[in-house]
Amino acid sequence: MSQTATPRIVIIGAGIVGANLADELVQLGHDNVLVLEQGPLRLPGGSTSHAPGLVFSSNGSKSMTEFAQYTIEKLSSLIGPDGKGSFQAVGGLEIATTPERMQDLHRRAGWNRSWGVEAHVIDAEECLRQFPMLNPDLVLGGLLTPGDGRALAAQGTQLVIERAQAAGVEFRGGTVVTDIEQSGGRVTAVIAGEERFPADIVVSCAGFWGPNIGKMVGTPIPLLPLGHQFAWTQPVASLAGVNEYPDSTSRPILRYQDRDLYYREWGERIGIGSYAHRPMPIDLDTLRAYRPDEITGDRMPSSLEFTPEDFVTEWEATQELLPELRGTEVERGFNGIFSFTPDGGSLVGESREVDGFFVAEAVWVTHAAGVAKAVAELIALGHSHTDLSGLDLNRFEDALTTPEYVSETSQQNFVEIYDILHPLQPRLSPRDVRLSPFNDRQRELGAFFLETNGWERPHWYEANAALLPELPAEWAAPERDAWAAQFHSPISAVEAWKTRTAVAMYDMTALKRFTVIGPGAGPLLHRLTTSSMLRKPGAVSYTLLLDEAGGITSDITVAILDEQTYQVGANSNIDFAYISREARAQSAADPAQWVTVQETTAGTCCIGLWGPLAREVIAKVSNDDLTDEGLKYFRTKEITVAGLPVTAMRLSYVGELGWELYASADVGHRLWDAIFAAGQEYGLIAAGREAFNSLRLEKGFRSFGTDMTSEHEPEQAGLGFAVKASKTDDFVGKDALAARAAAATKRLRCLTIDDGVSVVLGKEPVRVDGEVAGYVTSAAYGYTVRAPIAYAWLPTGVGTGDSVEIEYFDRVIPATVVDDPLYDPAMERLRG
Numbered sequence: 001m002s003q004t005a006t007p008r009i010v011i012i013g014a015g016i017v018g019a020n021l022a023d024e025l026v027q028l029g030h031d032n033v034l035v036l037e038q039g040p041l042r043l044p045g046g047s048t049s050h051a052p053g054l055v056f057s058s059n060g061s062k063s064m065t066e067f068a069q070y071t072i073e074k075l076s077s078l079i080g081p082d083g084k085g086s087f088q089a090v091g092g093l094e095i096a097t098t099p100e101r102m103q104d105l106h107r108r109a110g111w112n113r114s115w116g117v118e119a120h121v122i123d124a125e126e127c128l129r130q131f132p133m134l135n136p137d138l139v140l141g142g143l144l145t146p147g148d149g150r151a152l153a154a155q156g157t158q159l160v161i162e163r164a165q166a167a168g169v170e171f172r173g174g175t176v177v178t179d180i181e182q183s184g185g186r187v188t189a190v191i192a193g194e195e196r197f198p199a200d201i202v203v204s205c206a207g208f209w210g211p212n213i214g215k216m217v218g219t220p221i222p223l224l225p226l227g228h229q230f231a232w233t234q235p236v237a238s239l240a241g242v243n244e245y246p247d248s249t250s251r252p253i254l255r256y257q258d259r260d261l262y263y264r265e266w267g268e269r270i271g272i273g274s275y276a277h278r279p280m281p282i283d284l285d286t287l288r289a290y291r292p293d294e295i296t297g298d299r300m301p302s303s304l305e306f307t308p309e310d311f312v313t314e315w316e317a318t319q320e321l322l323p324e325l326r327g328t329e330v331e332r333g334f335n336g337i338f339s340f341t342p343d344g345g346s347l348v349g350e351s352r353e354v355d356g357f358f359v360a361e362a363v364w365v366t367h368a369a370g371v372a373k374a375v376a377e378l379i380a381l382g383h384s385h386t387d388l389s390g391l392d393l394n395r396f397e398d399a400l401t402t403p404e405y406v407s408e409t410s411q412q413n414f415v416e417i418y419d420i421l422h423p424l425q426p427r428l429s430p431r432d433v434r435l436s437p438f439n440d441r442q443r444e445l446g447a448f449f450l451e452t453n454g455w456e457r458p459h460w461y462e463a464n465a466a467l468l469p470e471l472p473a474e475w476a477a478p479e480r481d482a483w484a485a486q487f488h489s490p491i492s493a494v495e496a497w498k499t500r501t502a503v504a505m506y507d508m509t510a511l512k513r514f515t516v517i518g519p520g521a522g523p524l525l526h527r528l529t530t531s532s533m534l535r536k537p538g539a540v541s542y543t544l545l546l547d548e549a550g551g552i553t554s555d556i557t558v559a560i561l562d563e564q565t566y567q568v569g570a571n572s573n574i575d576f577a578y579i580s581r582e583a584r585a586q587s588a589a590d591p592a593q594w595v596t597v598q599e600t601t602a603g604t605c606c607i608g609l610w611g612p613l614a615r616e617v618i619a620k621v622s623n624d625d626l627t628d629e630g631l632k633y634f635r636t637k638e639i640t641v642a643g644l645p646v647t648a649m650r651l652s653y654v655g656e657l658g659w660e661l662y663a664s665a666d667v668g669h670r671l672w673d674a675i676f677a678a679g680q681e682y683g684l685i686a687a688g689r690e691a692f693n694s695l696r697l698e699k700g701f702r703s704f705g706t707d708m709t710s711e712h713e714p715e716q717a718g719l720g721f722a723v724k725a726s727k728t729d730d731f732v733g734k735d736a737l738a739a740r741a742a743a744a745t746k747r748l749r750c751l752t753i754d755d756g757v758s759v760v761l762g763k764e765p766v767r768v769d770g771e772v773a774g775y776v777t778s779a780a781y782g783y784t785v786r787a788p789i790a791y792a793w794l795p796t797g798v799g800t801g802d803s804v805e806i807e808y809f810d811r812v813i814p815a816t817v818v819d820d821p822l823y824d825p826a827m828e829r830l831r832g
Contacts, residue, residue, distance in 0.1 A: 009201045035170070037171065057069060061345075281410075399454055425487075517566075517598065624640065754803075764807055767812070
């Protein structure tokens with residue numbers, strides 16, 4: 001694309017994210033870019049200007065780890081006037097002062113190895129060698145990541161601005177954005193006072209100012225600016241002459257997570273960062289505004305006055321960890337502003353509400369260049385090479401984007417930032433945000449709830465503990481270790497047993513669903529999915545959404561209710577946003593093929609009634625024909641249950657005969673009671689998510705975001721059957737599938753644990769021939785198959801029967817590759 005007089009891509013914010021985004025766009029051929037910055041370009045005054053520059057790769061997210069690695073690579077290549085890069089690879093050292101933290105460091109080391117990052121758990125002696133100031137009586141050991149270190153964020157940002165400018169990108173400092181114009185559901189221009197900048201695409205990289213930019217286009221940006229303390233000590237004797245520059249470091253960046261503190265050498269001083277203080281939310285409306293000529297290294301919007309009263313205990317803990325500091329004082333400090341979100345993740349992607357408005361917010365220096373590259377790919381190519389589902393702006397439901405919810409949850413994430421959190425750890429507050437109509441009945445049955453996306457979801461029912469004496473010995477699961485036993489109950493064995501041998505009902509209300517309505521509904525979904533959607537009413541399809549590169553962006557079910565009404569069972573709000581945008585575009589391009597997309601989750605409910613006796617139960621409350629001929633597998637029809645209108649779909653995620661029964665929320669209470677009462681003579685129970693997850697893994701059913709993402713194509717994920725060979729029409733991603741499948745080097749494989757008792761939880765490294773070659777996705781104990789199960793991405797050369805090893809904390813657990821599904825491979829239980 002050649003330079004024109006009118007910029008078409010406008011980036012708001014010239015910090016490390018915005019500047020790198022402009023640079024990445026140039027590398028993809030987009031030099032028609034304008035970057036607007038309210039501060040001076042040399043020192044914008046946001047988080048980039050004051051960030052201490054810590055880069056730790058360790059992260060439970062594969063994507064975030066990859067972003068950190070790219071940031072390290074890019075900053076290292078940006079050479080300053082002194083001939084040195086903009087990254088110091090001095091290493092990262094996380095220390096443990098408790099046995100619990102020491103164990104957690106093994107888990108974090110596993111994350112690194114799963115994602116291909118060098119990491120070593122080291123003993124106390126090696127910790128002291130790496131950072132000699134440590135108290136030898138306090139430290140038990142540590143996690144060393146040699147490639148991590150310190151980012152010179154300000155230098156790197158200036159260098160990348162200069163490179164982008166040389167390539168034709170225009171940067172304007174001292175330019176405050178006051179509005180964003182839109183027309184016909186698209187952005188058209190950015191307004192800065194009296195100036196108007198036409199734009200096809202606008203990207204907000206405004207950092208903690210992002211919510212104000214979002215308001216200009218009616219798009220919630222769910223982040224909260226919070227103050228974060230950083231201080232410097234007086235000069236330390238042992239550091240005299242150690243570092244070449246007044247702000248440089250030669251030893252690893254240090255994390256003391258047991259006390260929510262981190263440290264780095266700052267020339268002859270020690271810099272101290274603290275998350276141990278009370279949350280300090282910032283009101284943007286009262287934040288002092290500086291003129292560009294007023295901003296200095298010590299005076300900027302993101303640097304607030306230090307509050308020493310919040311640093312007292314942290315300074316005491318610091319002197320205990322680093323005894324040499326007892327002879328010094330805190331020389332100066334400030335409270336810097338950082339962005340936090342309801343789930344702690346960044347906010348990336350295109351607005352659901354306004355086409356052409358993108359965001360890259362709540363991005364820390366650690367991941368800045370990597371996120372910028374992904375957003376540039378999203379804009380230029382239509383997809384990112386790294387999965388963005390965990391960062392997608394649209395992942396939050398509307399109830400989770402209110403200022404009150406964002407404030408409370410973001411503050412809690414600040415408090416918990418260094419806590420040891422179990423993968424199933426629920427938030428403590430707010431709770432009971434989203435409740436199904438069955439909630440009071442579930443409470444009466446002693447449901448143990450975990451929270452997901454605001455929903456209260458039963459994981460097991462204490463009422464079923466009464467059946468434990470009846471549980472056949474072969475169905476009982478072995479005792480788990482302390483970590484795997486958290487948020488687990490042996491009651492789940494009862495619930496799995498009853499599902500397989502009798503009948504159980506599951507609350508599926510939290511499943512995201514919406515309807516696609518109009519004459520263009522079929523053509524729209526036909527174009528977006530891998531299955532045929534131009535079928536007769538009553539058909540149900542399990543199908544995939546792909547990006548243009550053939551990567552899986554979701555798996556969904558689509559039921560054709562009538563010629564112009566399709567019900568979509570989706571994974572999240574991301575699917576709703578994507579299909580809504582595509583529907584708007586199709587309706588605008590061809591009014592005769594108009595489509596509307598309507599959210600239905602909150603107004604409806606769903607019961608999964610599954611098990612070999614499910615048909616006997618439904619016959620007690622419905623006169624409709626639900627035999628194999630009356631409603632075949634993967635078909636739907638309208639029925640009545642206890643006199644209530646219900647949409648029945650013949651499908652099952654647990655691998656047993658039965659139906660998903662959908663009704664309006666107002667009759668849900670009666671629907672539950674009627675089915676529950678009718679099933680008592682057949683041994684019906686209510687069952688929870690722990691049994692559900694075990695059963696679905698036995699059946700080999702995948703979970704999007706866990707087992708596969710946009711980084712995987714269907715065949716390698718074991719989902720080639722969902723790409724219908726009979727579909728000759730074009731669909732999104734079709735052209736890329738063959739080449740991508742041929743280039744695949746890994747496949748999702750099923751493992752069984754050899755010892756029959758060890759249960760892993762996911763993200764653990766998997767060794768092949770002694771070397772880490774993959775990682776676990778989903779895992780559970782398989783009650784029916786009497787073995788722990790794990791799914792893992794492994795090299796294509798690994799075959800059935802091969803032995804592998806799973807790294808679990810500081811243990812190595814042998815496992816065997818097996819064919820899946822483990823249960824009912826002939827599909828006899830489902831098809832009838």
